[in-house]
Amino acid sequence: MTAPQSSKFPAREGRDPLTPRPVTVKRGVNPHAPGSAHLIMGRTEILATVTLEEKPAPHMRGKKEGWLTAEYSMLPRATTDRQARERNLQNGRRYEIQRLLGRALRAGMDLRFFRNQTLYVDCDVLVADGGTRVASILAGHAALHDFCDRLIQKGQLTDWPIARNVGAISVGLLGDEVRVDLDYQEDKAARADLNVVATDAGLIVEVQGGAEEGALTHEEYVRLLSTGTAAVQDVMREITRQLAVIQGL
Template identity: 40%
Template sequence: MRSDGRRPDELRPFSIEPGFIGSALGSALVTAGRTRVICTASQEARPPAWLKEGGWVTAEYAMLPGSVRPRGRRESGGREKEIQRLIGRSLRAAIELAGLIGPAGPVSLVVDCDVIEADGGTRTAAITGGYVALFLAVQALLRQGSLLQAPTLRPVAAVSVGIVEGTDGVARALLDLPYAEDSRAAVDLNVVMLASGGLIEVQGTGERSSFSRAQLDVMLDLAERGVASLAEVQRAAIGAGR
């Protein structure tokens, strides 16, 4: 039994509120337990100068100072840059970049992910909510006539998995770790997947010990089930936000 009473394969209470920021093309408030992230998708004035064909999607990630205790620092460091690159890669895998073309040429979108409360899993929540914000932004651009055609979108979501020793001294694979579990995990894994089941990125670290191929398979199975559940929440949020 986990400290919050969840089963090993159970997600924290998870919700996505679409259209949370009215001024953005697409937006969502993501809540995973006590972790909350605001995701907004906006069109950039100009695509990157190096872009030769198709459009582009990138991301920025930040934690508000009050999202952690004691107060965090506002400047962007190496951790934040690594996470925003992960979010950007994940969202680019979700969209047909060749389809991001408007009447004036390539369209560039940026998805901002701002953590307002952190209790573990901020990067995975940002990816899951970032996809909803991106989808809604594309729909808004189509309504405005700012895209020549609808680019193909493939739902993408992410979740954390870890191996954590319980109060009974037995180490188990657990899905969707809050900070209390993440901070003492022997193995920490972040998994980004398409809702259709294809892996996009797996970030795994033996924090306190190595892990076997069999343990990795167990964790990936847990992640796959978690992503399937997250995809259902995404579909409902997109339906409500249209």
């Protein structure tokens, strides 16, 4: 049953406060990339691709592991108003998001399989309606799944290199109500919000965010964190189910 909506805050378009937006993911959408995925979460859309470079990152030379790095960009009309292409800007937000994506996706990979190599995960926002960084983590995971599956299918790997399934979700407080997977209007109205990165087993990888107005109590923060972790598990179950369908191979 859908929870009643407060007139003070944005409506949820038929979903209750603890239900994420519908998510769909399709693998193998880019014929030129060895791994790719198109993810739609509500009205937010992400295209993620994986590229393998046959040389180590400078700081990984001589190490037993390879490296994974991520890049994030938003197309000019991903938002309601045209934004200049981010490649032409010194954009601190973009670099912050890229570092988050890299840390999150590395947490899921056993990079010993890619010694002296570098994985690049490019996440491009096609349409933005809130939650682009968490949706990019989900799309990046799906693209890596596609990439690794292709290596297995081709006999280039015999063991599965994804050590754990890592996903993410946003969670916020609108008044005293906890909501998961905030869209843009909810994000603007929230008095606190977190981006929770966790595994499908409920282990926390990273938490980013905080209060927008005043301060949070310890109990409020714990409630946000536990709700977000549970929501990540729900979303990852659905994404894992969809990734089991082999597309484009």
